[in-house]
Amino acid sequence: MRRLAGVGLLVLLLALPWMINPYAISTVTRILVIGLLAISVNLLTGVTGLPTLGQSAYFGIGAYTGAIVSTTLTDVGPVQMLIAAVAATVAAAVTGPVAMRARGVSFLMITLAIGEIAYVAARRLDITHGTDGYAGIPPVVPLPGLPALRLEGLVYYYVLGGFLLVFALVMLLLRSPFGLALRGLRDNESRLRAVGYPTSRFGVAIYCIAGGIAGVAGSLWTSAQQFVAPGDMGFSVAALALLAVVIGGLGSMWGSVVGAGLVVLTQDYIGGYLAGYGTLLLGILFVLVVYLLPRGIAGLSLPKKVGA
Amino acid sequence: MLGWFDANVVSMIDGVAYGLLLFTLAVGLSLIFGMMDVLNLAHGTLYLIGAYAAYALSDGSWLGLLLALVVGVLVGVAGGGVLAALTQPLAQRGHLDQALLTLGIAFIASDIFSKIFGSEVLPISVPSQVAGSVTVFGQVYPVYRLLFIAIAGGLALMVYLLFERSSLGALVRATVADRDMVRASGVDTRVVMFGVFAFGAALAALGGVLGAPILAPGPSVDETVLVLSLVVIVVGGLGSVTGALLGALLIGQVQTLGVALMPVYAPFLIFGAMLLVLAWRPQGLVSLVGRS
Numbered sequence: 001m002r003r004l005a006g007v008g009l010l011v012l013l014l015a016l017p018w019m020i021n022p023y024a025i026s027t028v029t030r031i032l033v034i035g036l037l038a039i040s041v042n043l044l045t046g047v048t049g050l051p052t053l054g055q056s057a058y059f060g061i062g063a064y065t066g067a068i069v070s071t072t073l074t075d076v077g078p079v080q081m082l083i084a085a086v087a088a089t090v091a092a093a094v095t096g097p098v099a100m101r102a103r104g105v106s107f108l109m110i111t112l113a114i115g116e117i118a119y120v121a122a123r124r125l126d127i128t129h130g131t132d133g134y135a136g137i138p139p140v141v142p143l144p145g146l147p148a149l150r151l152e153g154l155v156y157y158y159v160l161g162g163f164l165l166v167f168a169l170v171m172l173l174l175r176s177p178f179g180l181a182l183r184g185l186r187d188n189e190s191r192l193r194a195v196g197y198p199t200s201r202f203g204v205a206i207y208c209i210a211g212g213i214a215g216v217a218g219s220l221w222t223s224a225q226q227f228v229a230p231g232d233m234g235f236s237v238a239a240l241a242l243l244a245v246v247i248g249g250l251g252s253m254w255g256s257v258v259g260a261g262l263v264v265l266t267q268d269y270i271g272g273y274l275a276g277y278g279t280l281l282l283g284i285l286f287v288l289v290v291y292l293l294p295r296g297i298a299g300l301s302l303p304k305k306v307g308a
Numbered sequence: 309m310l311g312w313f314d315a316n317v318v319s320m321i322d323g324v325a326y327g328l329l330l331f332t333l334a335v336g337l338s339l340i341f342g343m344m345d346v347l348n349l350a351h352g353t354l355y356l357i358g359a360y361a362a363y364a365l366s367d368g369s370w371l372g373l374l375l376a377l378v379v380g381v382l383v384g385v386a387g388g389g390v391l392a393a394l395t396q397p398l399a400q401r402g403h404l405d406q407a408l409l410t411l412g413i414a415f416i417a418s419d420i421f422s423k424i425f426g427s428e429v430l431p432i433s434v435p436s437q438v439a440g441s442v443t444v445f446g447q448v449y450p451v452y453r454l455l456f457i458a459i460a461g462g463l464a465l466m467v468y469l470l471f472e473r474s475s476l477g478a479l480v481r482a483t484v485a486d487r488d489m490v491r492a493s494g495v496d497t498r499v500v501m502f503g504v505f506a507f508g509a510a511l512a513a514l515g516g517v518l519g520a521p522i523l524a525p526g527p528s529v530d531e532t533v534l535v536l537s538l539v540v541i542v543v544g545g546l547g548s549v550t551g552a553l554l555g556a557l558l559i560g561q562v563q564t565l566g567v568a569l570m571p572v573y574a575p576f577l578i579f580g581a582m583l584l585v586l587a588w589r590p591q592g593l594v595s596l597v598g599r600s
Binding site (some may be wrong): 108243289 | 414
């Protein structure tokens with residue numbers, strides 16, 4: 001049943017460019033990208049129990065790396081994606097051990113500081129073109145030899161490809177012994193350490209993996225928008241991703257993507273009618289979610305089960 | 309060395325002013341966190357309440373400043389009470405929900421502020437007697453900032469004495485250390501918690517009124533002061549007044565000297581300071597002075 005639903009969803013995603021207009025398709029593209037970012041937040045917050053507001057930093061590093069690679073090295077998308085993932089992973093490997101000195105809300109504080117510092121740096125550095133933003137990014141080439149993708153529908157397929165690849169890898173990771181150990185880290189770290197697991201090293205490892213995923217999402221963002229600005233990695237992006245995770249339910253990966261969908265649609269459509277009240281709307285959404293959806297959408301129908 | 313000192317002494321005095329400003333925020337944030345495990349992400353909003361009160365009421369006279377102080381602190385305390393009342397029912401639900409709730413409130417408040425006060429950074433007038441400049445170590449320096457350092461320094465001393473040397477402070481420290489034990493000894497800890505929340509909010513709003521001429525109110529200022537205060541309490545040590553003061557003075561120096569000496573890399577310097585302290589003393593600088 002579950003598999004059938006998955007196949008049906010995949011067919012729907014593939015057929016989507018024939019069913020809706022280009023503007024709506026670009027919205028779905030953004031949902032997939034923010035969904036990937038939310039998955040990286042969920043790996044830390046939901047699965048491992050490390051609440052984070054700093055994934056926007058690695059998202060931004062991936063986005064800017066993608067932009068720099070596309071303008072100076074190659075317009076082949078997968079290469080940009082790979083280099084962006086490596087850059088974001090390296091950044092996470094440098095910053096992760098600092099954040100892993102803390103747990104719980106202190107972890108949240110440190111990651112928030114990391115996100116904000118990265119944002120301020122993006123505004124000040126020359127390599128990111130400061131507050132002007134990074135423009136002039138060429139259309140993405142999906143594979144060497146193929147033509148560049150200029151239509152919204154084709155860019156969507158490229159993003160969908162990257163999304164599905166990462167999603168599948170995350171599913172494999174969660175089913176592995178390492179994935180189980182991460183949940184142990186969340187539920188009872190001292191017991192896990194007592195039976196001999198190097199818990200801090202596991203924490204840093206998942207921090208790097210989540211950073212890499214956020215980097216891939218950033219590179220896809222650059223390919224889809226062909227423009228990166230510091231605002232793309234601001235505090236509100238991190239807050240939105242965390243909101244998407246909480247809406248979708250902690251630990252549920254598909255829930256995070258649905259949550260990202262709700263958040264992006266709320267911003268795009270309802271925010272369009274209430275122009276200028278976007279922040280207010282977002283704040284109200286936060287308050288409503290906390291009071292009304294304590295376990296997220298995934299908690300509404302399913303028993304509390306983590307992983308799927 | 310002496311030449312370097314001469315050139316940067318103004319930045320260092322600025323760093324003290326900035327650090328004391330951060331202390332007024334960080335101490336409330338830290339105690340609220342230490343006591344209730346509530347990370348109040350709307351703490352920057354309380355600063356903005358004070359700062360906007362200064363913009364609206366402080367017209368360059370002492371009376372105006374006093375009025376701004378009274379109104380700002382009262383509204384700040386009311387805001388703190390609302391935040392405490394809203395987060396209290398979520399106490400059983402874990403930290404993340406409380407953080408998200410206060411984040412939502414911060415978003416709502418920042419939208420309301422920008423509707424009322426616009427999206428510009430607003431200039432704040434100070435009483436005309438202290439609006440000028442004096443010469444300090446051969447450099448021109450605003451009188452108001454010296455006054456601010458004196459007032460905020462006195463305030464920091466008062467808060468320190470209150471929390472570390474009075475019996476009321478002992479009760480608060482005991483509640484931070486072991487809430488259940490304090491409750492078991494017959495104290496209504498909810499009153500202590502509301503009191504600390506209100507006190508922390510009042511200090512943040514007070515910092516906003518007095519600090520507005522130094523860090524003027526505007527959009528995303530709440531975020532800036534929140535992040536810096538978070539760094540301060542991570543560096544200083546959670547739930548401790550001494551820690552907040554040590555952290556605030558250090559981060560104030562790193563921030564102003566960093567901006568003066570290497571503006572592009574200033575944000576990395578703050579992170580670097582946090583990294584060094586966490587690697588060296590994970591419990592924060594307060595563990596150097598014995599009590600943590």
